[in-house]
Amino acid sequence: MRLIDLFSGCGGMSLGFQNAGFDIIAAYDKWEPAVNIYKENFAHPIYECDLNNSDVIDQIESSHPDIIIGGPPCQDFSIAGLRSLGERANLTIKFAEIVSQVKPKWFVMENVYNIVRMPILSTAIEIFKDANYGLTYRVFDASYYGVPQRRKRFIMIGCLDERDGFLECILDNHRASKPMSVYDYLGNLLGTEFYYMHPRSYNRRAIFSIYEPSATIRGVNRPMPSNYKPHHADKTADLSKVRALSSMERGLIQTFPSDFKWVGNKSDIEQAIGNAVPVRLAEYIGDAILEYEQR
Numbered sequence: 405m406r407l408i409d410l411f412s413g414c415g416g417m418s419l420g421f422q423n424a425g426f427d428i429i430a431a432y433d434k435w436e437p438a439v440n441i442y443k444e445n446f447a448h449p450i451y452e453c454d455l456n457n458s459d460v461i462d463q464i465e466s467s468h469p470d471i472i473i474g475g476p477p478c479q480d481f482s483i484a485g486l487r488s489l490g491e492r493a494n495l496t497i498k499f500a501e502i503v504s505q506v507k508p509k510w511f512v513m514e515n516v517y518n519i520v521r522m523p524i525l526s527t528a529i530e531i532f533k534d535a536n537y538g539l540t541y542r543v544f545d546a547s548y549y550g551v552p553q554r555r556k557r558f559i560m561i562g563c564l565d566e567r568d569g570f571l572e573c574i575l576d577n578h579r580a581s582k583p584m585s586v587y588d589y590l591g592n593l594l595g596t597e598f599y600y601m602h603p604r605s606y607n608r609r610a611i612f613s614i615y616e617p618s619a620t621i622r623g624v625n626r627p628m629p630s631n632y633k634p635h636h637a638d639k640t641a642d643l644s645k646v647r648a649l650s651s652m653e654r655g656l657i658q659t660f661p662s663d664f665k666w667v668g669n670k671s672d673i674e675q676a677i678g679n680a681v682p683v684r685l686a687e688y689i690g691d692a693i694l695e696y697e698q699r
Contacts, residue, residue: 410474414441414676417473420686437672444665464506471510474499500528504535509564514681517543517556538566547583547617550684551659554617574692586614598639598646600628611638611646618657623678659684
């Protein structure tokens with residue numbers, strides 16, 4: 405199936421769907437650092453542009469994609485942000501409007517799980533329903549779908565002229581019975597049993613073991629402070645056994661391959677990694693769509 409990725413970021417969704425067997429014909433994003441990373445890793449074109457531009461939408465429509473995927477920027481919905489509904493919320497509506505105009509058979513929209521509490525989701529659903537899409541959507545914990553990370557993401561899958569909930573059974577059939585740990589996925593590749601992940605607040609633990617799923621990879625990666633005081637829930641109090649993860653290691657936990665090229669300055673790379681959809685979660689969704697198509 406011919407695929408277009410909108411708000412593609414550094415390419416987590418693109419790579420997952422490509423691994424599942426989709427033919428990606430183009431990607432679109434406005435953030436230059438993510439576009440530069442994407443260009444280093446894919447052969448198909450990516451366009452750095454504003455998706456509010458009608459000429460760009462005409463270009464997408466003329467490509468006749470079978471599926472449009474995308475993760476409209478979501479900081480306005482995130483618990484890490486201000487939770488105000490601003491320009492980024494409007495991009496969720498823009499995604500729905502582009503899909504309803506282009507009318508691919510399929511679409512996949514990804515966002516932070518907090519979008520389920522926001523009125524903007526009901527508006528987007530109404531746009532999709534008016535365009536005759538049947539919808540399946542839920543909050544996924546990525547650790548049950550091939551990703552060694554407790555990362556919750558909202559994903560909506562739409563198919564023209566289908567009933568709502570049409571993909572539920574397939575999505576459930578291959579879900580793991582227990583969460584995936586870092587060790588399950590990487591073995592001893594990190595070379596350490598314990599690692600530091602900078603918390604949103606020091607009221608939370610910051611030291612994790614490879615024998616559990618990682619916490620959510622965020623766009624912030626700092627070394628462990630020299631004066632760090634262990635939290636009661638940290639997996640070890642022996643700080644000599646603990647280190648922060650490198651950018652590449654964080655990319656591995658996001659299930660990007662080891663040969664994925666991360667280019668740009670460190671802060672942009674970390675932000676791109678933190679914003680990305682885990683590759684294997686996207687691949688899981690792609691596999692489910694193809695399995696449904698083959699019925």
